[in-house]
Amino acid sequence: QMNAVSNVARHDLVGSNIITQTYKGKVKRIVAKDNESINETWISDRDRFSYEGLSHENRLLSPQIKVEGTWKEVEWNVALDFAIRGLENNVINTHQSDKLGALASNTATLEEFHLLQKIVRELGSENIDHRLNVKNLDHAISLESNIKLLGLEGVDHALVIGSNLRLEQPMISHRLRKANLSGASIDVINAMAFDFNYRLNSENIISPNQTAATLAGVLKSVLQNAHIEVPDYLVEIEVSDIAMQLAEKLSQSNNSVIVLGEHIINNPQAASIANLVSEIAQHTDSTTLNVSATANSMAANMAGFVPGKDGLDVNAMLAADLKAYILLDVYPQYDFHHSAQAVEALSNDDTFVISLNSFKDDAVAQYSDVLLPIASFYETSGSHVNVEGEVQSFAAAVNAPNNAKPAWKVLKVLADLLELPGFHYADSAQVTSEVIHQSHKQHAHDESIDVKVKRGINVIWQKSPYAVDVLSRHAASLQATKIGQINSASMNKATAKKLEVSHDDEYLGVPVAINETVSNNCVFVNANHSTGVRS
DSSP, X not given: OOEEEEEEOOSSSSOOEEEEEEETTEEEEEEEOOBTTTTBTOOOHHHHHGGGGGGOTTBXXXXXXXXXXXEEEOOHHHHHHHHHHHHIIXXXXXXXXXXXXXEXXXXXXXXXXXXXXXXXXHTTOOOEEOOTTOSOGGGOOOOOOOSXXXXXXXXXXXXXXXXXXXXXXXXXXXXXXXHHHXXXXXXXXXXXXXXOSSOOSEEEEOOHHHHHHHHHHHHHHHHHHXXXXXXXXXXXXXXXXXXXXXXXXXXXXXXXXXXXXXXXXXXXXXXXXXXXXXXXXXXXXXXXXXXXXXXXXXXXXXXXXXXXXXOOOHHHHHTTTOSEEEEESOOHHHHOSSHHHHHHHHTOXXXXXXXXXXXXXXXXXXXXSXXXXXXXXXXXXXXEEOTTOOEEEEOOSSOOSTTOBOHHHHHHHHHHHTTOSSOOOSSHHHHHHHHHHSOOOOOOOOOOOOXXXXXXXXXXXXXXXXXXXXXXXXXXXXXXXXXXXXXXXEEOHXXXXXXXXXXXXXXXXXXXXXXXXXXXXXXXXXXXSOOSOOO
16 A cells, blocks of 8 residues: 655746655655645646656765775765865865855755755855856846736736746646636747747747847836836837737736746846836736746745855856865756856865765766765655745655765754754754744845847757756656657757758757747757756
């Protein structure tokens, strides 16, 4: 007879409620758990089948230390002692705590984010970040989500910007489809055409370099129609027919939402686009839904897993010759935007790297000095924070295999061995309580708006939907599907000519697909494998 344990799917911003069915300590099936306000009775295929990765032969099962360039399996106490001595020799005893950095995957739990940032801050460093896939954090998106998931199906109009919701946020797409079936209209601004499973009012294929200017036109039209003075930065903007129609639809709707997707995160005007969305929403009484940062990014922000005062962001860390890192389930060739530079920086001879990972990885083995095996999804207790800010806690459904341990326990023991105060937790629920009851800082962001059209070719790089996290990448059923095998650099003929590539050539290590539904001056990459050649 199988046991059933309530859990939370951690692959996207929804945090679908699920039942983990186990037999003899192994996860055998995932089914939906009813929750009307989150996922109703539905889950995505990614939620349903990713558990297969738990039994993959590539799991990291024992602690290892690197001795004279050779990996050696050791007991936990030996590995932890080696890690502590490395931190002491490289940053603590030399009074160089500002040369310590912490980086984490956006799939970590709320408790793991909290404990790792607490360790690093107790040691005197503010070099903390989870936004590994953002090219330029000076232009990072800041936009609140102020609509409930349940509220999405009650809207009468939606404007979706920079997202293939059906594959990237399937449960959110499901809510919008229900709204559409009830009569809601949906407009889209994307860099290429996608297969939406509902009827669109308009699908506007716009170059990434034109996105900010288009939204500036929408805002200008909204303000003019409302007889509100146009700010200086909009005076020279020409309002296109597309912008006028989008503005009219938002202004005339009684309950509209603007959805900002993850294709925008590395747009050179990402911050301005988010600020324009905020302004448009304010002047059209629209709500906003920010799905630009996925998985458990909301938990990272809640835990303060971002640089503090004088702290370095991820890109600055990699350029700063730090002396030590603690990395939490990071897989560089998938997780970093600057993957080649990341591996190079982490591989410095005088940089000591402690890696907590659930799976083996050649690049991780190359730069690490200590490998600490940690529990994966379903093997640890913790919390996922969804796009509403709802903290959803879950218990472990099964034990981690062999010598792997829950990351929150590993971090707690590291803190104890470092003799840091305030880490006397009996269970992860005590960590959760500490995070929830502390004050959460509102991080200031740049509110300026740049609407000048940028030149050049813009690359939108998306991991394929079943390569978004390490567990999904190791799930055989997901990888065998057409979606799992999506691997293309799509561009139209004009862009291909500029880049001097043709069909079936490779661009950034990905096969070229000529597709006339892609906007000009754009390459849309969906990659299902790691790469070291991203620009």
